[in-house]
Amino acid sequence: MTLFVRFAAHMADILDAMEEAGELPAGLNRKPVTVEPPRDLSHGDLATNAAMVLAKPAGTNPRALAEKIAARLEALDEVASVSIAGPGFINMTLTPETWAEELREIERLGSDYGRSDAGKGVTVNVEYVSANPTGPMHMGHCRGAVVGDALATLLEYAGHKVIREYYINDAGGQVDVLARSVHLRYREALGEDIGEIPEGLYPGAYLVPVGHKLATHYGSKFVDAPESEWLVLFRKTAVADMMDMIRDDLALLGIHHDVFASEAELQAAGKPDAAEKWLREHDLVYDGMLEAPKGEMPEDWEPVELPLFRSTNYGDDQDRPIKKSNGSWTYFGADMAYHYQKAQAADQLIDIWGADHAGTVKRIQAAVAALTEGKARFDVKLVQMVRLLRDGEPVKMSKRAGNFVTLADVVREVGKDVVRFTMLTRKADAQMDFDFAKVVEASKDNPVFYVNYAHARISSLGRRVAEAGIDLPEPDLSRLGTEELNLIKLAAQFPRIVDGAAHNREPHRISFYLNDLASAFHSWWNMGNDDPSKRIIVVNDVETTSVRLSLARQIGQIIRNGLMLMGVEALSEMQ
RNA sequence: GCGCCCGUAGCUCAGCUGGAUAGAGCAUUCGCCUUCUAAGCGAAUGGCCGCAGGUUCGAAUCCUGCCGGGCGCGCCA
Incomplete structure (x- = not known):
C-alpha cells in the first residue's frame, strides 16, 4: 500500500474514532476531505482540509475541530509533527523512516509502483484512430492515435479493463470514391494510359498495387463493365488492403487495437434499424423537416422530410437526421447504432476525435444517453491539430495533390519514441507544433x-x-x-x-x-x-x-x- | 446567428475533479566544468490568472454576462 492510500485510510479511521467518542456527529459527508501534499512543501509533507470542510456540518469552528484531529494524527507512528495553519489546515511532517519505507515500497513493487485498482475493473471502451480506410495514416491522425493509446494503457494501469477499438468507416461515399480510384489503377495495370487522376479521386500511388492485384486476379473482365458489377468487389478489396496498410502504420507506433468494427457489417446486421425501431417506440425518432442551416445557406438547400432523432431533448440545438432522402443511413445514424453496440460490451465509452468534429459531439452524446438510458459514462476527447514545422516553416500539405506527410515518414525520420512522447507534451485540447528539428534536439x-x-x-x-x-x-x-x-x-x-x-x-x-x-x-x-x-x-x-x-x-x-x-x-x- | 474550445510572465505552456505567498521552460542578466556524461545545474528579473458579477470558510479552477481569438454549422465523413 502506498503512502497516500495509507493516509487516506488513517484519516477515515480517525474520523470513525471521533464519531464514536462523540466528537463528531455521525453520517457527515466525508467526500470533500482530502489528505494530500501541500503545494508549498515548506508547510510539511501532507495536509488535510478535514477541519475546514467538516466544521460547519459538525456545528463547530475549524480551529477547534482541527485541534482534535491534529491530536489524533500526532499519535501516529509515521507522523513526526503536526501543525495547524491558516484557516484550519492541518499540516503533517512525516518521519524520515516513513519516507525510507516508501523507497523500499518502490523497490518492492518495481514496475507495479503506481498501478492501482482505482478503476475497480470497470470496462472502458476506448475508440481511437478510426481513420477512413482510404489511404495510409498521415500526421493528421497521429496525435489522436498516440493520445488514445496512451490513455488506454493508463486506464489499464489504473485498474480498468480496456477495449481498444477502431471503427472502420467502410460504408460511406468515401469508400466508393476509393473503389473508383482503384478501378483506374486496375485499368492502368492492364496497360491503359490513364493520364492524370481526375479531380475528386484519390491520386496516391499506394493504390497502384491494389490495381495490380485485381488485374492479376480478374484480367480485363471489369474494364468496360458497368460500375454495379465491380464496385462492391473493388471496394472490399481496397478497404482490406488499406486496413492492412493502416495496421502496419499503427504498428510502427506500437499501437494494436483489440477490435476493428466495420460500419458496413454493422449495417448489414441491421443494427441501425434496430436502434431506429427502439427510438421510435420511445418517441425519440420522428419524421420531420430539417431546419435550414444556420450559417451560410447552401444554394441547393430545400426542405425535406427525414427521420430525425430528438437530440434537442439532450441539449443539441437541432434534431439530427439518421437517414438520407435516398433511404441510406447518415453517418450519424450508423454511428449511433455503433455506439450502442459498444455500450453492450463496456461500462464506459471514450471516443478520441479530431477537433474538427467538435460540432457533432452533442448529437452522439445525446444518442448514447438515449439508447443506454443515461447509464453509460461517455466522454468524447477532442484532439487539436498538430502543425508540422521544418526549419521554423510550416510544412505545406495538400491532401488533393496527395503530398501529405505520412506517419510512416515521420516515424522513420525521428523514431517512434520521439513521436509518441512529443504528442503527449501538451494537453490534448491545446494546439501543438511539431518541429522536426526541436523534437530531436x-x-x-x-x-x-x-x-x-x-x-x-x-x-x-x-x-x-x-x-x-x-x-x-x-x-x-x-x-x-x-x-x-x-x-x-x-x-x-x-x-x-x-x-x-x-x-x-x-x-x-x-x-x-x-x-x-x-x-x-x-x-x-x-x-x-x-x-x-x-x-x-x-x-x-x-x-x-x-x-x-x-x-x-x-x-x-x-x-x-x-x-x-x-x-x-x-x-x-x-x- | 448558434454551438464547441481557448484567453495564466515578453514567448511556449503547466496548474493535481476549489485550498495557503499562482509554477516550469525559453528569452534577458549573473554564476558553476582538475567532472559520477556541463547534452547539465544554481541565482536574479518578470503576473489586476481577459473584464465584471455570483456561489463559500476559500475561486486561475465552479456559475452567469460581457470582451477578444480559433474552429465548426448541410442528407459530407
Whole structure:
C-alpha cells in the first residue's frame, strides 16, 4: 500500500474514532476531505482540509475541530509533527523512516509502483484512430492515435479493463470514391494510359498495387463493365488492403487495437434499424423537416422530410437526421447504432476525435444517453491539430495533390519514441507544433531528451559501480539526507499522478510529471559537481554510495514506469 | 446567428475533479566544468490568472454576462 492510500485510510479511521467518542456527529459527508501534499512543501509533507470542510456540518469552528484531529494524527507512528495553519489546515511532517519505507515500497513493487485498482475493473471502451480506410495514416491522425493509446494503457494501469477499438468507416461515399480510384489503377495495370487522376479521386500511388492485384486476379473482365458489377468487389478489396496498410502504420507506433468494427457489417446486421425501431417506440425518432442551416445557406438547400432523432431533448440545438432522402443511413445514424453496440460490451465509452468534429459531439452524446438510458459514462476527447514545422516553416500539405506527410515518414525520420512522447507534451485540447528539428534536439528544452537523459545517467551509475567492481553493502536508509528525502517525496507522488491522469483522462500529465522528476534528479546529480561529497558514487564511502545508488535506481524505476505508460522505451545511454 | 474550445510572465505552456505567498521552460542578466556524461545545474528579473458579477470558510479552477481569438454549422465523413 502506498503512502497516500495509507493516509487516506488513517484519516477515515480517525474520523470513525471521533464519531464514536462523540466528537463528531455521525453520517457527515466525508467526500470533500482530502489528505494530500501541500503545494508549498515548506508547510510539511501532507495536509488535510478535514477541519475546514467538516466544521460547519459538525456545528463547530475549524480551529477547534482541527485541534482534535491534529491530536489524533500526532499519535501516529509515521507522523513526526503536526501543525495547524491558516484557516484550519492541518499540516503533517512525516518521519524520515516513513519516507525510507516508501523507497523500499518502490523497490518492492518495481514496475507495479503506481498501478492501482482505482478503476475497480470497470470496462472502458476506448475508440481511437478510426481513420477512413482510404489511404495510409498521415500526421493528421497521429496525435489522436498516440493520445488514445496512451490513455488506454493508463486506464489499464489504473485498474480498468480496456477495449481498444477502431471503427472502420467502410460504408460511406468515401469508400466508393476509393473503389473508383482503384478501378483506374486496375485499368492502368492492364496497360491503359490513364493520364492524370481526375479531380475528386484519390491520386496516391499506394493504390497502384491494389490495381495490380485485381488485374492479376480478374484480367480485363471489369474494364468496360458497368460500375454495379465491380464496385462492391473493388471496394472490399481496397478497404482490406488499406486496413492492412493502416495496421502496419499503427504498428510502427506500437499501437494494436483489440477490435476493428466495420460500419458496413454493422449495417448489414441491421443494427441501425434496430436502434431506429427502439427510438421510435420511445418517441425519440420522428419524421420531420430539417431546419435550414444556420450559417451560410447552401444554394441547393430545400426542405425535406427525414427521420430525425430528438437530440434537442439532450441539449443539441437541432434534431439530427439518421437517414438520407435516398433511404441510406447518415453517418450519424450508423454511428449511433455503433455506439450502442459498444455500450453492450463496456461500462464506459471514450471516443478520441479530431477537433474538427467538435460540432457533432452533442448529437452522439445525446444518442448514447438515449439508447443506454443515461447509464453509460461517455466522454468524447477532442484532439487539436498538430502543425508540422521544418526549419521554423510550416510544412505545406495538400491532401488533393496527395503530398501529405505520412506517419510512416515521420516515424522513420525521428523514431517512434520521439513521436509518441512529443504528442503527449501538451494537453490534448491545446494546439501543438511539431518541429522536426526541436523534437530531436539534445537539450533540456526537449522533454523527450531531458527525461531520457536522467534515465541514462542513472543507468550509467550502475555501470560504473559494476565496472569498478565495488561491493556495496545493504543500503542503510537512515543515512538519507534532506535532498534525498525530498527526491523520495517527489517520487512518491507518482501513484497520485497516475490516478489523477487516469481519472481525468489526461495522459499528458505523466509527461509533465516525468519532466519534473527528471529536473529534480538532474539537480541532485549536479550538486556533486560543486561538492564531491554530494556525489552519488562517493569514492571510499560504500555506505553512502549504496544509499544514494539505491535512491537513484528507484528514480529510474519510476521514469521507466511513466515512460511505459506513454509507450516509450527508456534509454540506458544517450549514444 | 448558434454551438464547441481557448484567453495564466515578453514567448511556449503547466496548474493535481476549489485550498495557503499562482509554477516550469525559453528569452534577458549573473554564476558553476582538475567532472559520477556541463547534452547539465544554481541565482536574479518578470503576473489586476481577459473584464465584471455570483456561489463559500476559500475561486486561475465552479456559475452567469460581457470582451477578444480559433474552429465548426448541410442528407459530407
